[in-house]
Amino acid sequence: MRGTLVTMRKNQNMANCTGNCGSLVGRTRTETYMSSEEVCCDGYKRNEADECAPQCKDCGDGICLAPNECLCRKGYSNRRNRSHCEPECSESCVNGSCVAPDECQCVSGYKFVNGSRTVCEPVCSENCAHGHCAEGGKCVCNVGYQRDEKLKKCVPVCQDACFRGDCVAPNECKCRAGHAPRLGQPWRCDPICSSGCANGACLEPEECYCKIGYNHTDGKLTSGCQPVCEPACVNGTCISPGQCACSEGYVYADGSRNVCVPTCKSGCENGFCSSPGQCECHGGFVKTSPHRCTPTCQPECRPNSQCIDPNTCSCDPGYDFVNSSSLECEPQCQRGCRNGICSSPQTCTCLEGYTPLLYFYCIPICSKPCLHGSCVSPNECRCFSGYRPSATLGSSVCEPICSQDCGHGRCIAPEVCQCDEGYAKRWPRGSCEPHCPQKCVNSHCVGAGQCRCYEGYKLRTGSSSICDPVCSPSCINGTCVEPNTCACLTGFEDTKVSYQCVPTCRPRCENGVCSAPGHCDCNPGHVVLNASEPNFCSPQCSTQCVNAECLAPEKCVCLPGYQMMPGSSSECEPVCSKGCRFGWECTAPDTCEGIISGVSSSQPGHLAFHWTMFVLAILLCLALVMTPLLVIRELQRRRREGDKQRTHLIENPSYGVVLANSEEAASEQAIGLGD
Secondary structure (H helix, E strand, C coil), X not given: CEEEEEEEECCCCCCCCCCCCCCEEEEEEEECCCCCCCCCCCCEEECCCCCEEECCCECCCCEEEECXXXXXXXXXXXXXXXXXXXXXXXXXXXCEEEEECCEEEECCCEEECCCCCCEEXXXXXXXXXXXXXXXXXXXXXXXXXXXXXXXXXXXXXXXXXXXXXXXXXXXXXXXXXXXXXXXXXXEEEEECCCCCCCCEEEEECCEEEECCCEEECCCCCXXXXXXXXXXXXXXXXXXXXXXXXXXXXXXXXXXXXXXXEECCCCCCECEEEEECCEEEECCCEEEEECCEEEECCCCCCCCCEEEEECCEEEECCCEEECCCCCCCEEECCXXXXXXXXXXXXXXXXXXXXXXXXXCCEEEECCCCCCECEEEEECCEEEECCCEEEECCCEEEEEEECCCCCCECEEEEECCXXXXXXXXXXXXXXXXXXXXXXXXXXXXXXXXXXXXXXXXXXXXXXXXXXXXXXXXXXXXXXXXXXXXXXXXXXXXXXXXXXXXXXXXXXXXXXXXXXXXXXXEEEECCCXXXXXXXXXXXXXXXXXXXXXXXXXXXXXXXXXXXXXXXCCCCCCEEEECCCCCCCCCEEEEECXXXXXXXXXXXXXXXXXXXXXXXXXXXXXXXHHHHHHHHHHHHHHHHHHHHHHCCCXXXXXXXXXXXXXXXXXXXXXXXXXXXXXX
């Protein structure tokens, strides 16, 4: 026996290998001189024919061509694993797996969709009528239905709650037994009373509740109502609450409406009993029998009426005069006769194409039921609000209306779009638009997660979804809140220029300009004199105004009763309109004062006369002095009460002139004589 090292190539498991397909390796080989043994290479194994055959993991019904290399038969493939043959399906198995060629098997919890052998849908363990089964076996109700967890099923939803009825389909109410739908409000059901419930109200099926003044004819709720008279009618019949009708041969007793008394033995209608058993007719009546007088009418009364008074016709019960006629009578129906004609008192006959709903109401007949609508006239449907007649299914079928085109979706209810996959509604009543995961602010999604700004907006720096409004030109003292729309900052107000805001001052600046919120800049020649009134600028005069006021920069205006002195622009002198006599001078407006000179006279009479004149002159001077004082005090009082013109200089004819900014002026202002 001898052992040797033999160089061989390592097999690479390549099915199409025809040359040197592997690296060289060294393998030991044992040689004996007694016998020899052939050993299969790696990946091969001897078979029943004592031949080295390749080995594969699982070729199924296929053929193993080389180690771990299968040749699959038709309907199988080894794309995922070269050593394993798997069945292939020409259509992918949705929610399932391919178990044989073109044969799918659903995963647990799923079943084949009706008519399909490749698509599986979830299986719901509970009732899912009017809905569809979603992932996890959860039942999702169709539009117009909602899940009732107590009943474990999808129940219809009615927009208006069914009153005395049940919601049997989306927005469709079915009245309970003994009830009928109210016209124009099919979701409200009213009870029905077979008796008609005249003079009463039908509040429950076959339960008639009488009006005030009426009682049931037989004491039962199912019967009609008859009037009640209190006190009871004597020799008469109660025809309405508190109203009696006398029996034949009886009339109302004097002053009574419920007691009837006979007139004559056989009666004396429309006449008076002149003696027992003797009847005489009133004027306008003729005797038709010994004890009956009937009125005469010219012209004669027409059918369904009778002459009740001389030349006065009255319609029979249940009839009324036609329009303004006093002769022609027609039947009357108390509650009207909708979609019909009143053929006799309280009896309606429906028009052609209508059928009675109530004794006074006829409804139209439509051969085809109105879907999402109501039958408004024979074979004519009117769609509910939000619906319109279908162009393809006919006028009896109403389809929902979406004012905006749903785009990539379909209209399933009024103003409600159901979007296709990959689209969504930005607004509850909007159309289907491309969906972006991020919210587009002042922009709209154009797809691929990109937002495009609306007109008048631009993308915010550093953002891909938020757009800010653009104002051109830029806002002055304001913020751009909408395209070319500015909102003023606090303390500023709008101007005629849309992009410019100016500061505001309250109160308004007088003789100045508002330069900043709440701050006034005085005009040239004006200053603020009172710190408590920073918005009031007073004019300034460099020269002190005497007997005048500074009402404009460097302009003195004389007080009333004064005039500007010649050659001066700041000092005023009093004016006496009638002038002063010789020896007198004008000391205040329309006030003259005289200087008394000595008069020499040796005669006593002359001396007394001069002394008298002297005393009168003194009294006159005192009057002239006191009058201006009283006038000035009155002016000061009025100024304290409301004068806001701020007079800084006041002349006192007796005490001189008070100058502004002087100690006297300060003292006067302190006691209220000034502004």
